[in-house]
Amino acid sequence: MSGSIYLPIASNSVSMLLMMGLGALVGLLSGLFGVGGGFLMTPLLMMVGIPPTVAAATDSNQIVAASASGCYAHFKAGNVDFRVGTLMLVGGLVGGTGGVRIVSLLRTLGEANFVISVIYVLMLGGIGSYMLVESIGSLRGKRGAAATGPRRPSVYQRAVEALPFKMHCPRSGITVSPVLPFFLGVLVGVLAAIMGVGGGFVMVPIMVYLLRMPMHVVVGTSLFQILFTCVNVTILQAQMNHTVDFILALMLLIGSVIGAQVGARLGRRLKADQLKILMAVVVLAVMVKMLTGLLLKPDVLVAYKGGH
Amino acid sequence: MVAGPQWPRWLASLLSFAVIVCGSTVGFAGEGGSGKALHVEPTRIPIGLFYDGAELRVDAVVPAGQHVAIAVEGPRSKLELKLKGRVFGLVWMSVRDLVYEDLPSAYFLATSAPLGKLATPPELDRVGLGYPALAHHAGGDAAQFGEAVKLKESEGLYRVFENSMSSTTASDGAWHFAKTLAISAKVPPGRYTVDLWAFSAGSAVKLGSSSFTIEQVGAPEALHVLAMDHGLLYGISAVLIAIVAGLLTGVAFGGKSDKAH
Numbered sequence: 289m290s291g292s293i294y295l296p297i298a299s300n301s302v303s304m305l306l307m308m309g310l311g312a313l314v315g316l317l318s319g320l321f322g323v324g325g326g327f328l329m330t331p332l333l334m335m336v337g338i339p340p341t342v343a344a345a346t347d348s349n350q351i352v353a354a355s356a357s358g359c360y361a362h363f364k365a366g367n368v369d370f371r372v373g374t375l376m377l378v379g380g381l382v383g384g385t386g387g388v389r390i391v392s393l394l395r396t397l398g399e400a401n402f403v404i405s406v407i408y409v410l411m412l413g414g415i416g417s418y419m420l421v422e423s424i425g426s427l428r429g430k431r432g433a434a435a436t437g438p439r440r441p442s443v444y445q446r447a448v449e450a451l452p453f454k455m456h457c458p459r460s461g462i463t464v465s466p467v468l469p470f471f472l473g474v475l476v477g478v479l480a481a482i483m484g485v486g487g488g489f490v491m492v493p494i495m496v497y498l499l500r501m502p503m504h505v506v507v508g509t510s511l512f513q514i515l516f517t518c519v520n521v522t523i524l525q526a527q528m529n530h531t532v533d534f535i536l537a538l539m540l541l542i543g544s545v546i547g548a549q550v551g552a553r554l555g556r557r558l559k560a561d562q563l564k565i566l567m568a569v570v571v572l573a574v575m576v577k578m579l580t581g582l583l584l585k586p587d588v589l590v591a592y593k594g595g596h
Numbered sequence: 597m598v599a600g601p602q603w604p605r606w607l608a609s610l611l612s613f614a615v616i617v618c619g620s621t622v623g624f625a626g627e628g629g630s631g632k633a634l635h636v637e638p639t640r641i642p643i644g645l646f647y648d649g650a651e652l653r654v655d656a657v658v659p660a661g662q663h664v665a666i667a668v669e670g671p672r673s674k675l676e677l678k679l680k681g682r683v684f685g686l687v688w689m690s691v692r693d694l695v696y697e698d699l700p701s702a703y704f705l706a707t708s709a710p711l712g713k714l715a716t717p718p719e720l721d722r723v724g725l726g727y728p729a730l731a732h733h734a735g736g737d738a739a740q741f742g743e744a745v746k747l748k749e750s751e752g753l754y755r756v757f758e759n760s761m762s763s764t765t766a767s768d769g770a771w772h773f774a775k776t777l778a779i780s781a782k783v784p785p786g787r788y789t790v791d792l793w794a795f796s797a798g799s800a801v802k803l804g805s806s807s808f809t810i811e812q813v814g815a816p817e818a819l820h821v822l823a824m825d826h827g828l829l830y831g832i833s834a835v836l837i838a839i840v841a842g843l844l845t846g847v848a849f850g851g852k853s854d855k856a857h
Contacts, residue, residue: 292646292647292648292781293645293646294643294644294645294646294647294648294781294816296812296815296816296817296819296820296823297819297820297823299782299784299785300781300782301647301648301649301781337751337782349834349835349838350838352835352838352839352842353838353839353841353842354842355842356838356839356841356842356843356846357841357842357843357845357846358842359842360842360843360845360846360847361846361849364846402683402687402689405687405689515839519835519839522831522834522835522838523828523831523832523835524831525831526823526827526828526830526831526834527827527828527831528827530823530824530827532823532830532831532834533823534819534823534830534834534837535645535815535816535819537834537838538837541838541841541842542841545841545842545845546845548842548845549845549846549849581688582687582688582689583686583687583688584688585682585688586680586688587746587750588743588746588747588750589679589680589681589740589743590677590678590679590680590694590740590743590744590746590747591677591678591680591690591747592676592677592678592747593676593677593678593693
């Protein structure tokens with residue numbers, strides 16, 4: 289009764305405090321790991337009775353606020369690499385367009401949902417496990433995972449070295465051809481379009497392991513890209529599908545802008561490997577949740593058509 | 597009242613008595629029409645910014661001995677669903693589409709006796725009362741209709757309250773039923789009909805019909821109109837507010853300029 293607010297697009301009422309709390313929790317993850325948090329927020333919103341399409345579109349609106357807040361905090365700490373970020377972003381736009389085509393193709397083949405779910409579980413499981421193993425090993429100081437000491441460059445490293453037009457990126461301390469971040473951005477964009485998420489949990493490992501950027505700069509740079517991606521998605525969803533519920537977004541962002549600040553500060557107190565371990569645990573937890581959702585019989589065997 | 601030339605006293609009394617008896621009988625039959633046998637309150641539910649659902653009070657007056665069914669229905673439309681099934685014996689996914697024609701957006705049925713006691717299934721079907729009657733009318737895959745109902749019930753949009761009203765006897769012997777229905781915030785804006793059915797000897801007769809509307813007002817209405825009719829402006833404004841909120845929070849927390857790590 290008291291403490292409820294009505295959502296005109298979602299056509300439902302929710303507890304204001306609950307939404308702010310939800311926003312704060314996901315904002316914390318954003319500031320900490322440089323992810324959008326949609327993989328957590330959208331299912332939670334659906335659980336409180338928000339239609340899936342409104343949940344996804346409105347969350348995008350909230351992510352704009354959280355990533356603006358988090359990115360500002362990281363920028364102040366010198367942890368945003370604008371060169372890499374912009375290149376990946378442009379690549380992401382290209383990749384996103386292609387990714388949407390791939391999804392259309394999958395839809396005509398009739399296997400879209402199954403393929404997307406499998407990709408989700410594999411990606412989450414693969415990334416989560418790799419990050420966990422790598423960062424635990426790194427923390428323990430195992431020789432194989434240590435970045436110090438001369439090693440024979442891998443095939444990948446040699447390929448990267450061969451790319452033209454190298455530029456130096458002072459924030460992250462890497463020297464790399466612009467081709468690489470752009471191409472990786474395309475990859476992220478394709479995956480993001482297929483899986484319907486901002487791509488943070490794919491972007492972070494890619495920047496850490498394939499671009500060899502320090503974790504703390506990765507977090508800030510990731511938020512920079514997510515900010516622009518979600519600005520684009522929110523405006524498109526509002527214009528084309530009319531599914532953004534601003535009252536809901538407002539409740540969520542009141543919590544998430546604060547959560548993102550707390551997350552950013554908390555992240556700075558942790559070592560890079562600790563941060564990676566934490567993120568890996570969260571990613572694996574989400575994967576387990578998705579897997580159980582796929583394997584267990586649902587309570588109701590029907591759902592509204594048109595939901596994601 | 598019975599004025600006029602000097603009438604014998606006995607005639608005046610008899611005429612007065614006749615008028616009163618006829619008056620009450622006519623009044624009773626009038627209550628059988630719309631508005632008298634059935635009373636619905638409120639007839640307008642406004643959805644403001646802090647709306648969290650409402651209560652609908654329905655009062656019915658019927659001849660003694662007759663049980664009732666009160667049916668509240670929202671606007672009818674096609675319902676398109678996806679049915680989930682087990683794929684490869686392992687994974688639960690959407691496997692095919694389900695379509696049901698002409699189903700109400702919300703449906704509440706309250707009866708004063710178990711449905712089976714009110715009338716036979718064919719009679720309930722004839723007057724469209726209860727889930728089986730809805731299913732029959734909607735066509736489609738009858739075997740899965742139960743799941744569609746489960747979905748609607750889980751959202752608080754469909755509910756059957758069987759045997760949930762007891763009668764009180766009015767001074768003139770008529771039976772009076774009252775039911776308070778909880779209308780959750782999820783019940784969408786629109787015009788809803790309320791029908792009163794009375795049952796005698798297994799036959800259903802509609803004794804009254806009323807309606808109420810649920811409508812967004814104030815801030816919800818303004819935002820809804822903005823979102824639907826001016827989507828681009830709405831989207832850009834939403835984004836700008838979000839960015840400003842994020843940046844202001846960043847400034848408020850005081851950015852640290854330490855180049856950590």
